[in-house]
Amino acid sequence: MLRIANADLSLHSDRTVQSVPPAILGELAAEAGVRFNGDAPWDIQVHDERVYARILNQGSLGFGEAYMDGLWDCDQLDALFHRLLDAEIDEKIDQWTRLRLLGEILRHSLFNLQSSSRAFQVGEHHYDIGNDVFEAMLDPSMSYSCGYWKEATNLAQAQFDKLDLICRKLELQPGERLLEIGCGWGGLAHFAAKHYGVEVVGITVSKEQMQFAQTRCDGLPVTIKLMDYRDLSEQYDKVVSVGMFEHVGPKNYSAYFDVVQRTLKNDGLFLLHTIGGNITSPKTDSWIDKYIFPNGKIPSAKEITASVERRFVIEDWHNFGSDYDRTLMAWWGNFDRAWPNLAEKYGKRFYRMWKYYLLMCAGFFRSGQGQLWQIVLGNRQRPSIYRSVR
Numbered sequence: 001m002l003r004i005a006n007a008d009l010s011l012h013s014d015r016t017v018q019s020v021p022p023a024i025l026g027e028l029a030a031e032a033g034v035r036f037n038g039d040a041p042w043d044i045q046v047h048d049e050r051v052y053a054r055i056l057n058q059g060s061l062g063f064g065e066a067y068m069d070g071l072w073d074c075d076q077l078d079a080l081f082h083r084l085l086d087a088e089i090d091e092k093i094d095q096w097t098r099l100r101l102l103g104e105i106l107r108h109s110l111f112n113l114q115s116s117s118r119a120f121q122v123g124e125h126h127y128d129i130g131n132d133v134f135e136a137m138l139d140p141s142m143s144y145s146c147g148y149w150k151e152a153t154n155l156a157q158a159q160f161d162k163l164d165l166i167c168r169k170l171e172l173q174p175g176e177r178l179l180e181i182g183c184g185w186g187g188l189a190h191f192a193a194k195h196y197g198v199e200v201v202g203i204t205v206s207k208e209q210m211q212f213a214q215t216r217c218d219g220l221p222v223t224i225k226l227m228d229y230r231d232l233s234e235q236y237d238k239v240v241s242v243g244m245f246e247h248v249g250p251k252n253y254s255a256y257f258d259v260v261q262r263t264l265k266n267d268g269l270f271l272l273h274t275i276g277g278n279i280t281s282p283k284t285d286s287w288i289d290k291y292i293f294p295n296g297k298i299p300s301a302k303e304i305t306a307s308v309e310r311r312f313v314i315e316d317w318h319n320f321g322s323d324y325d326r327t328l329m330a331w332w333g334n335f336d337r338a339w340p341n342l343a344e345k346y347g348k349r350f351y352r353m354w355k356y357y358l359l360m361c362a363g364f365f366r367s368g369q370g371q372l373w374q375i376v377l378g379n380r381q382r383p384s385i386y387r388s389v390r
Contacts, residue, residue, distance in 0.1 A: 081363025182244025
């Protein structure tokens, strides 16, 4: 990842090229209320005409890489992506990059991109880039997932409320054993052990996360392991997974829920906290796949329910996707303010990449294409009645 920081940057932010885009791009942009070199804060300011060819030839990947290279700018990237995604311009651009699109679909169809041999790639590529970036961007709990803003007025409170909401939905009781599949930097493990008196076993595919979580949970009944979820075997009273299912992939959904089923006691509960897509798609965003979350795939509701069928009872399904927009904007504000202390280590191209990532995702959730689900599952044999928590 740090190779990005050392790449040559030819930024042209001091000028705008008053060029005319190809007709198809101008028409598509207009459908979303966006113009090239317009006056609105969400308009695209072109510094180099090569932008147009990159978009037409490479779609999302070319658009994002051109931004990283400084070939275009926008005052409000989040507003730009909100408009583009709300008008589904991403799907329409795909029609002009059919060969690349076909390659992406075949790649996801023919290969298991989230196999056990690839399980640690996302940890090495993304989560291990440097804890300093995440400490600067996230709240004190280091929660790298959507906050719950129902009553919160700041990021720290939103994440505290989200962690507490999860524990209440799981009906955690003192002395229970909780398995966390994808424990991040240990925020939930620490919270559940401290506030609910449970013993926690958390697993991660990131060495940086493991070491950080082990340190922060020192003195608490928390064990953090570096391992793939497919290697789990012990049973637990409750199981939780927050922001990890996006790395599982459709070819592994059955295996994933089989693991949860064998690790969860008959009277237990499982909470799945995941980003969800509004449609079932055979591909993932090519720029996100290359630069942010390699081998990732956002599930649809249809894919989840098909995999859960005959395994679990769906006790509760809670969507608060709009809260992710607010969470991402808070992360962006934190990162941007902290950038002077990070700039020398990471470089300008990394800054543009990270800005593009956070604000594109904010627009994704604002458009409604992206959702955030907390799904509570139980075994059919579970004797007690589940009461939904909000």
